[in-house]
Amino acid sequence: MTPLIEAADLKALTPGTYTLIDARGFGNSRERYEQGHLPGALYVDLEQLAAHPEDAAVGGRHPLPAAAEFAGLLGSLGMTPDSHVIVYDDKAAANPAARFWWMLKAIGHSQVQVLNGGLQAAIDAGMEVTTDLTAEPQATTYPVPAGFDGTVTxxxxxxxxxxxxxxxxxxxxxxxxxxxxxxxxxxxxxxxxxxxxxxxxxxxxxxxxxxxxxxxxxxxxxxxxxxxxxxxxxxxxxxxxxxxxxxxxxxxxxxxxxxxxxxxxxxxxxxxxxxxxxxxxxxxxxxxxxx
The missing domain is CATH 3.40.250.10 (Rhodanese-like domain)
Known part of the structure; x- marks a missing residue:
């Protein structure tokens, strides 16, 4: 599975066969999500993809969360290790979309892709944008990974x-x-x-x-x-x-x-x-x- 998926290919997928994530992050991201997102997209904020350190000198401003916390987030989104996850943002993946992709890959979740061009590419491809909030999915129990691979000190x-x-x-x-x-x-x-x-x-x-x-x-x-x-x-x-x-x-x-x-x-x-x-x-x- 390639890291990127084109809007035309996303448009051709059958709804319900994948989990769609809107991960914009920074600033008024929740407000932007509510003003228009792809149907079925679940909102994820950058703060859910990072720990909250008292001192950024240890781990930086956005250190990784505990593996158990991340697994809890994935479970709340209805994911399992076999879920096909597609994530987008409104900044060409320079915001949390790529971070979410990397975190999933780092715990061994293989079926994850980022929408190339993000929300604007979907709009340009004729995909619908809605203000209707997506219903919360049925929660699952995502196995807690041992940690995140591919990091350095x-x-x-x-x-x-x-x-x-x-x-x-x-x-x-x-x-x-x-x-x-x-x-x-x-x-x-x-x-x-x-x-x-x-x-x-x-x-x-x-x-x-x-x-x-x-x-x-x-x-x-x-x-x-x-x-x-x-x-x-x-x-x-x-x-x-x-x-x-x-x-x-x-x-x-x-x-x-x-x-x-x-x-x-x-x-x-x-x-x-x-x-x-x-x-x-x-x-x-x-x-x-x-x-």
Whole structure:
């Protein structure tokens, strides 16, 4: 099963043979869902896909929930390990749609896809949008997984960023990577040694680029680095999943997620890399000099 499903293929599926999830997240996402969603879509908020830490220095702003909590969410959505799950959002999967896809894959749930182009692609394909709220499904008992596979610790990221046989990819927008601006976290800049491949490069016209184009892009970027030696991160471990999905769509499997991402690193008094917007010169600021 490919990570992405096109709107035309979703439209052709028989209702009741799959579970449809509207996972927009951020801001007034519930209000946006109520103002118009695909018939039968169940709403999932980003806050249901993350724990709620007291200190973002340990795990970042959106750490993973406990496996038992996630299993409880899946059960409340009427899912079983055999469910075909299709998830969409209204931001080309840069919001929780890709995160939900990754979390399901990370616990071994194989039948999950993201709607390519999200809600707008469905509308463009002539699919109906409704304001009728979807009835709650009959709850199931989803088996509690042992945990989430495919993650790395901050200590592993420290080592990987220094190792030429490994690669740490920062998918944030280039001004954030360069250290020109930081709208969400305490310090601007990037993990020294990380390379910047913004998640927006995965897209063309609001949809993921064709698999062969994604393969060309990432094979060139990775060079001789094996996919399983690749670590992907963003600000808080959500948007990074967009690139992890792109990699899998391209047939490049095995990359791992640094869940804490920049939101954790930037709160740990660790070195910070920056790039001059004028000269392109790279600098690394020792922890004591960041402030």
């Amino acid at each position: 901050i200590e592993e990221v420290m080592e990987a960023a220094k190792d030429p046989a490994r690669m740490v990819i920062d998918v944030r927008e280039t001004p954030r990577y360069n250290g020109d601006t930081e709208p969400l976290d305490l310090v601007a800049g990037h993990i020294p040694g990380a390379v910047n491949i913004p998640y927006l490069t995965n897209l063309a016209g609001g949809k993921y680029r064709p698999a062969e184009e994604l393969a060309d892009q990432y094979e060139q970027a990775l060079g001789k680095v094996a996919p399983e030696k690749v670590i992907v991160h963003c600000g808080s471990g959500v948007t990074a999943c967009h690139t992890l999905l792109a990699l899998e769509q391209a047939g490049i499997k095995g990359a791992k997620l640094y869940v804490g991402s920049w939101s954790e690193w930037s709160r740990r008094d660790l070195p910070v890399g920056k790039v001059s917007p004028d000269t392109g010169e790279r600098t690394e600021t020792p922890p004591a000099e960041k402030k």
